[in-house]
Amino acid sequence: MTTPNRPWLAYLCLASAMALVGGYVGLSKLLVAVFPVFLLAWMRFGIAALAMASWTQRAPFEEALSPRDRKLLFLESFFGNFLFSICMLYGMALTSALAAGVIMAAIPAVVALLSRVFLHERIAPRTVAGIACAVGGIALVSFTKHDSTHAASSILGNVMLMAAVTCEAVYVVIGKKLTGKVSPKRISALINLWGLALVTPFGIWQALRFDFSAVPASSWWLLVFYAVAASMVTVWLWMTGLKHVPASSAGVFTVLLPITAAAVGVVFLGERVSSVQAAAFALALLGVVLATWPGSGEKGLTASAAR
DSSP states (O other): OOOTTOTHHHHHHHHHHHHHHHHHHHHHHHHHTTSOHHHHHHHHHHHHHHHTGGGGSOOTTSOOOOHHHHHHHHHHHIIIIIIHHHHHHHHHHHSOHHHHHHHHTTHHHHHHHHHHHHHOOOOOHHHHHHHHHHHHHHHHHHTSOOOHHHHHHHHHHHHHHHHHHHHHHHHHHHTTTGGGTSOHHHHHHHHHHHHHHHHHHHHHHHHTTOOGGGSOHHHHHHHHHHHIIIIIIHHHHHHHHHTTSOHHHHGGGGGHHHHHHHHHHHHTSOOOOOHHHHHHHHHHHHHHHHHHSOOTTOOOOOOOOOO
16 A cells, blocks of 8 residues: 555545544434434445445455454444444434534543553553543533533533444454454444444444435435445454554644544534534543644554544
């Protein structure tokens, strides 16, 4: 993919992956207004499975999957595909794309905390400051004034999005070793198949009671974009870039996720930004930069594309 003289190709993969994640997180608000959450997730995994059917084959240079690799792939899908998708979609149904951008910016901070707990990695002082900024941003956006009708649902939506962030962070922590043994394409395809298997019973249950004829053509096209971007393109782009870029540099690109999600909310969904929300967003972005920007002698923090 890239050579030492052309690291910008890997940087482009990482930046594109995070921009796409932010884009589909924001646009998913339109989809959850049309489709029930489990049905939406089921169709997303199903469309992606068809698109990635040829990616499941093992390449000649790859080793056979060990029992440990299979366990990691399942856990990656369970947390990063199944639970992440359900929490993210339910959260987006109850809150704004701007709030989602602020909360998703906490991914590097939560990764740092989980890495400390489960991998015993040191948390640098600057990362602690980044965690504090992320917490401050989430607190501000969570306690923004709402009318009494929507206050409870908005807070619940923020809680669901925070659960999605935690699922994504767990995905990052348990999946750090897969890129060295399994190709990016195959990782994308296999974890998508697990996601499809996990959500199928719930998807069929909602499909039996859903009126498909009432869905406009624009929603079907958006669903195809969501499926291909979330399950196929973003994972492949991120895994490809991560193979050629140090973790300390890769983490910086997570800043594009909240920026894109918020931009979608403002430009395409007509959301208005209050002064408190702007402050929350600024705090969240500062937290991302502090938590991920490489420093001298620091190993740095990696993050994965959200699904």
